[in-house]
């Protein structure tokens with residue numbers, strides 16, 4: 001089938017979405033009509049009956065959009081929603097990556113009610129997620145590095161964990177999920193425009209033996225990224241599913257601070273093997289880190305443990321100081337019954353390593369040892385066999 005044939009995209013995308021009214025696939029149920037491709041815009045009618053609730057319609061549209069992206073359609077998608085032949089909703093052009101929708105509709109089509117196995121498709125989950133968890137082919141473990149508060153050293157920990165794992169011989173990917181403030185290009189000293197392979201997947205850039213992907217590779221440097229939440233979610237979904245990660249043992253994801261769109265998109269789209277929570281010892285950071293732990297727990301993502309960053313500082317005369325307080329990470333770990341995976345000192349070499357794009361884990365000094373031992377603990381917690 002030619003790439004200009006709309007069925008080349010719609011058939012595989014719609015076959016995987018269940019129509020709850022007929023209990024057949026949306027494709028076989030004949031809901032799709034009048035499909036056409038003009039330029040990079042795919043248009044089609046969705047012929048719903050009165051028996052389709054608003055939630056059904058919204059879930060089907062959302063699932064189709066997501067699946068179209070999944071089968072490699074990269075242009076705009078304009079579904080024309082008809083109910084008994086009468087047009088509903090606007091058909092304003094929407095970029096393919098923009099699949100954000102209101103998740104507030106009812107969720108009456110969870111897996112338990114899905115009589116057609118394997119056809120529930122994205123958009124039909126009981127928990128309200130936009131799409132069902134979809135493992136990334138060829139990626140053994142996805143690890144989220146998160147914090148509540150900003151600037152506590154997530155990116156530093158993510159980068160050094162990735163480099164530390166690669167140094168131990170694992171196949172590692174590093175995804176910068178901070179769309180508004182990407183730091184991977186600087187910290188890994190890597191830049192360039194990634195290209196697509198024959199399967200139309202983006203080939204990540206390599207740095208220190210780690211496959212890297214960041215919005216910073218695609219956006220103009222210095223240009224502020226002003227996007228709505230749904231666009232951020234679309235980009236993160238693409239970074240998870242449309243990047244040629246495989247084969248990878250550990251895909252480390254550097255999340256932006258907080259518990260927002262990026263975090264939810266991750267959690268609702270891919271199975272995360274574990275999360276690493278980064279905090280400084282100070283109360284205000286711990287408070288936010290607790291929220292992070294609670295979010296992951298609530299959404300069934302295992303918390304591997306806590307990294308206490310900037311735990312102490314050694315003065316040139318050997319005096320040890322605790323500018324951000326002492327023992328906060330340990331207290332938090334006890335509270336949540338998780339491990340302290342590492343205590344990282346406040347050290348100029350770490351900051352310089354970040355700024356120079358030469359991660360501290362590459363060195364041979366004491367600080368490098370801390371990051372290497374973090375990598376070992378993570379690998380032990382999530383063996384790849």
Ligand SMILES: Nc1ncnc2c1ncn2[C@@H]1O[C@H](COP(=O)(O)OP(=O)(O)OP(=O)(O)O)[C@@H](O)[C@H]1O
Nearest residue numbers: 150151152153154155156257345346347350351354
């Ligand atoms: N242990 C450390 N010692 C010295 N400097 C550090 C340490 N950890 C992080 N930094 C520095 O602190 C700054 C913030 O760190 P980083 O960017 O990793 O934080 P972040 O939590 O990812 O921030 P954001 O919330 O903005 O994403 C960076 O300049 C980094 O080099």
Ligand SMILES: [Mg+2]
Nearest residue numbers: 154155178183
């Ligand atoms: Mg960061």
